[in-house]
Amino acid sequence: MKHEPAIQIDNVTKQFKDKKAVDRLSLTIEKGSVTALLGPNGAGKTTTVSMILGLMKPTSGTVKLLGGDPHDRAVRSRIGAMLQDTSVIDDLKVGETIDLFRSYYSRPLPLERLLAISGLGAERGKLAASLSGGQQRRLGFALAAAGDPEVLFLDEPTVGMDVTARALFWDTVRAMAGKGKTVLMTTHYLEEADQIADRAAVISQGRLIADGTPSSIKASATGRSISFTAGESLTRDMLLVVPGVADIDWKGSRVRLYSTDTDRLIGVLLERKMPMRDIEIQSGGLEEAFQNLLKKAQ
Amino acid sequence: MSQTYRATWAQCRAEMLRTIRNRRFVFFSILMPAAFFFIFTGTMDGGGMHNWAAYYLMSMTSYGVVGASLVTFSQRVSRERAQGWIRLLRMTPLPSGAYVLSKAAAQGAINIGLILVLFLTGGLSKSIDLPASVWIEAGLWIWAGGFAFMALGMLLGTMRNSDVVQVLATILYMSLSIVGGLWMPTSAMPQIMQTIAKFTPTYRMGQGPWALIGGQPVDWSGIGVLAVYMILFMVVSAYIMKKQEAV
Numbered sequence A: 001m002k003h004e005p006a007i008q009i010d011n012v013t014k015q016f017k018d019k020k021a022v023d024r025l026s027l028t029i030e031k032g033s034v035t036a037l038l039g040p041n042g043a044g045k046t047t048t049v050s051m052i053l054g055l056m057k058p059t060s061g062t063v064k065l066l067g068g069d070p071h072d073r074a075v076r077s078r079i080g081a082m083l084q085d086t087s088v089i090d091d092l093k094v095g096e097t098i099d100l101f102r103s104y105y106s107r108p109l110p111l112e113r114l115l116a117i118s119g120l121g122a123e124r125g126k127l128a129a130s131l132s133g134g135q136q137r138r139l140g141f142a143l144a145a146a147g148d149p150e151v152l153f154l155d156e157p158t159v160g161m162d163v164t165a166r167a168l169f170w171d172t173v174r175a176m177a178g179k180g181k182t183v184l185m186t187t188h189y190l191e192e193a194d195q196i197a198d199r200a201a202v203i204s205q206g207r208l209i210a211d212g213t214p215s216s217i218k219a220s221a222t223g224r225s226i227s228f229t230a231g232e233s234l235t236r237d238m239l240l241v242v243p244g245v246a247d248i249d250w251k252g253s254r255v256r257l258y259s260t261d262t263d264r265l266i267g268v269l270l271e272r273k274m275p276m277r278d279i280e281i282q283s284g285g286l287e288e289a290f291q292n293l294l295k296k297a298q
Numbered sequence B: 001m002s003q004t005y006r007a008t009w010a011q012c013r014a015e016m017l018r019t020i021r022n023r024r025f026v027f028f029s030i031l032m033p034a035a036f037f038f039i040f041t042g043t044m045d046g047g048g049m050h051n052w053a054a055y056y057l058m059s060m061t062s063y064g065v066v067g068a069s070l071v072t073f074s075q076r077v078s079r080e081r082a083q084g085w086i087r088l089l090r091m092t093p094l095p096s097g098a099y100v101l102s103k104a105a106a107q108g109a110i111n112i113g114l115i116l117v118l119f120l121t122g123g124l125s126k127s128i129d130l131p132a133s134v135w136i137e138a139g140l141w142i143w144a145g146g147f148a149f150m151a152l153g154m155l156l157g158t159m160r161n162s163d164v165v166q167v168l169a170t171i172l173y174m175s176l177s178i179v180g181g182l183w184m185p186t187s188a189m190p191q192i193m194q195t196i197a198k199f200t201p202t203y204r205m206g207q208g209p210w211a212l213i214g215g216q217p218v219d220w221s222g223i224g225v226l227a228v229y230m231i232l233f234m235v236v237s238a239y240i241m242k243k244q245e246a247v
Helices: A045-052 A094-102 A111-118 A133-145 A163-178 A190-196 A214-220 A236-240 A262-271 A286-297 B002-021 B023-043 B052-082 B085-089 B096-125 B132-157 B162-179 B191-197 B201-213 B221-245
Strands: A007-015 A020-029 A034-038 A060-065 A079-082 A151-155 A182-187 A199-204 A207-212 A224-230 A247-251 A254-258 A276-283
Touching: A007 A045, A020 A045, A020 A060, A020 A207, A034 A045, A034 A163, A034 A190, A045 A060, A045 A151, A045 A182, A079 A133, A094 A111, A094 A133, A094 B002, A111 A133, A133 A151, A133 A163, A151 A163, A163 A182, A163 A190, A182 A190, A190 A199, A190 A214, A199 A214, A199 A286, A207 A214, A207 A286, A224 A262, A236 A247, A262 A276, B002 B023, B002 B052, B002 B096, B023 B052, B023 B096, B052 B085, B052 B096, B052 B132, B052 B162, B052 B201, B085 B096, B096 B132, B132 B162, B132 B201, B132 B221, B162 B191, B162 B201, B201 B221
Parallel strands: A034 A182, A034 A199, A079 A151, A151 A182
Antiparallel strands: A007 A020, A007 A060, A199 A207, A224 A254, A224 A276, A247 A254
């Protein structure tokens, strides 16, 4: 019971009429972890979350949420979710909307606290529909947190939020994670995942293509590389044994070495007097790394 | 269980607040019927009908309740669906039955207020003199009939495009009100229209109160017809919602 995972996805496929959105995906998410589901738009992240939440039925495979069925009220009272494409309820004020959601749960967080964590204290008496897009997202967060959930789902949570709001948002999520809450978020920004998650699962075309800590993902998909024209005596085997080389790309006489630490690698290469000419060091950003990873998977 | 009760009650209160804040509701369900009442009782005598003002007050109160239950209600349900609210609620511990129940209960409470306001406005301004029992029975009849139109509103609300819902609901509202004799008594219509009117839920809504104020025996089958309509609309909309949820 104690070691029961928060979320268990076992060999799940979701087939829509013309497209396989999720393809034999298996993923186990432990309690107390902060996991980011990463992937480009249309990768199947939202479909996966929808199936975990019981909003969609898997075509095959099984999904367990807190060891049970997401349709079970006992399970639903222990989760909270911030979905995409959810507008606010019209003709209700911010405070009224939060109070309404608080009433659904047996041990809700106090209204004041929810207003504080969503940064909406000053907007309490405003009609929810009059809020800006980013404020509406923050209200969505307050509603997701209303029941003091054990598992928090955040589907592209920071879309539309400004820099200050984002910072407050991630601080709050980090604090919740610190209290042992399980957080599953989707994002297509690797950077966000890197800042907050202790695990990143990368999905592309409905399949899991990488799974690990954000830094290991970064390392394996790093955009930093050293390229050079190889001298005739250089062989692939010589490069493979050099510490710090993540991957080698050999095109004609042009070689590209991928590495997490190109500064150190260049030192090592020079020290070992590798036969190389026209050396260039490229440093792609995180996003580029991520794109590389996706390209590799295809 | 007390948790469900508390949530349902909060949901009810929120629904009532939202309805009262909705300008469309105030316009269609209070201002418009009241204005029609004063215009038509001021300029016409209903063909010398006995107690014309009382007759027309019943028609207009029914008209207001139909509007509240059909037009504002259907649009709200549709918008909640389109804007993802129903999806969000499905992840909360609020039972889906509590959502529908609190919507109907809130609208029912609003309809009571609506009937009282229109009865008082019309009754006092035109000094309509009816026995208390007639006021109460007529009011109850209209109130009960309102649930059939809520079910119809719920059915329309299953469509996601709330603009289409609004147009459809308004067309249904106007045509049912005219054909059912809420605007003009059916007795002023050709025979064929009078026969058609008998099939409309709007006619059945007015039928009881009209008979009551005319001192005629009340034909309870009218409530029966309304109940059949209500069940029909509920079954169809429940079926559609089940189909929509199964993705």
